Amino acid sequence: MTTHLTLNNGVELPALGFGVFQTAPAETVVAVEAALRTGYRHIDTAAAYGNEREVGEAIRRSGLDRSEIFVETKVWISDYGYDAALHAFEKSAAKLGVGQLDLLILHQPLPTDFHLTIDAYRALEQLLADGKVRAIGVSNFMRENLDELLGATSVVPAVNQIEIHPYFAQRDVLAADAERGILSQAWSPIGGITFYRTGGTSTLDDPTIAGIAAAHGKTAAQVMLRWHLQEGRSAIPKSVTPHRIEENFDVFGFELTEAELRAIDALDEGVRRGPEPASLTLETAGFKIPEA
Template identity: 45%
Template sequence: MTDQLVPRIQLNDGLSIPQLGFGVFKVDPGETERIVSDALEIGYRHLDTARIYGNEEGVGRAIAASGIPRQELYITTKLWNDDQGDAATVQAAFDASLERLGLDYVDLYLIHWPTPARDRYVETWRAFEQLRDSARTRSIGVSNFLAHHLERLIGETGVVPAVDQIELHPYHQQPETAAFAEQQGIAIEAWGPLGQGKYPLFEIPEVTAAATAHGVTPAQVVIRWHLQRGHIVFPKSNRRERMAENFDVFGFELTNDEVAAITGLEREGRVSAHPDEVD
């Protein structure tokens, strides 16, 4: 299987992004090269990392060893909270990420959290504009921004993020933020797309019934639900067989009723930190 099956989402800056990728959140730095190499061999071409994950170097080594042409890959990394600030501070952090990745540019650079207590995300966003203009990142976006953070960011700078990467899974779909993003033409990326194992998602009847109907696993059903809802999604696994299963989601399609049933599971069931409380 290859990434040719993976649809691309058109971004508001005129570029596009593969809708299915591979995330390395909480992947052991010592195991990252092997795990990412497995993902690339399976067919993933969209990789999502971050400075705070501590594994940019491993991602970079896997990319270098793969022999895959750079233009066939889509690489995202993120600015950590401590590095928010003026242009010089942001530039230094960005340069360090590029060095660790061993790349000349990334496809997408994100502000990892709004950290409203620091109140530096607007200033940081202006520095991101400069990075984009330098072409060392093709697109710029944010992560964990709620509607009110986005509204302020756009209102004070006039520059709309290409994406917002947020916690999103059947129990926590963030309808207010998703609706504002859609209104502004911001693509939604779903992190924790399978709920991080923090509730019995794969035992819920709406999910298991669809899995039985299509002869696939509950995890494949949920990933397919994300894709059909228009989310960009990158499930994470350390196991090669699970990575392959997560990538094998293009041979079936959920019915409208199945999509609606899973969407109906929304219950504001956040499983991670609230963006207004992270500093």
């Protein structure tokens, strides 16, 4: 199977990315360096993670040409609005040490101030037109958010990054993305967010996934990442552990059967583990993103 996916504007991105959500700045350089050594060529960060500078340092240390690495980052809600989002690009690009971003996305919808969301996206459209970014998109947008955005802007998002794992598949959002030609990108793709809830089963301990993993001589994490890839999604696993970083990348040498894919699909509980997108407001989640 292909290791790359083509976005709706013709730009290609490596289907499997490396994420640094909740990775402390002190650990980020080493983790990203390990990921790049392993073979990852797509790094996903965000202004709100506070580690863009360290991602940039790891890219420089890697010795790889900038053109070989697909760099994705996100604008936080505190920087929504047209001028603020333009400046958010400048901050992120400077911290990352790059002149152009491969993918810039809005981190959350802001339903209580959606006019700011629209203005921020219009800034992304301008950055795209100016060649400062190669593709633009959104994150955690539900069907109604996409409808409202597309009713007021002209560029269809290339990507919608959302919580997707076997216990929360967001089929309606996946369908909404597909209908509009938007690539769905999974955060928490191996259900890392399920590890922290009280009671119940973690996806890593799920007996169905464990059985499929045993049949292929693979781990549960590898099976879940393969599930995403075979269903045409981009996935952004994260780890700071070298052997896990390598393990999560080793998912291109086997194939799940149609019955196995459907068995994983059937695990969907329809229960969100991450924040409800509509619940984020500037009052509850707004914080200043530092200057470069």
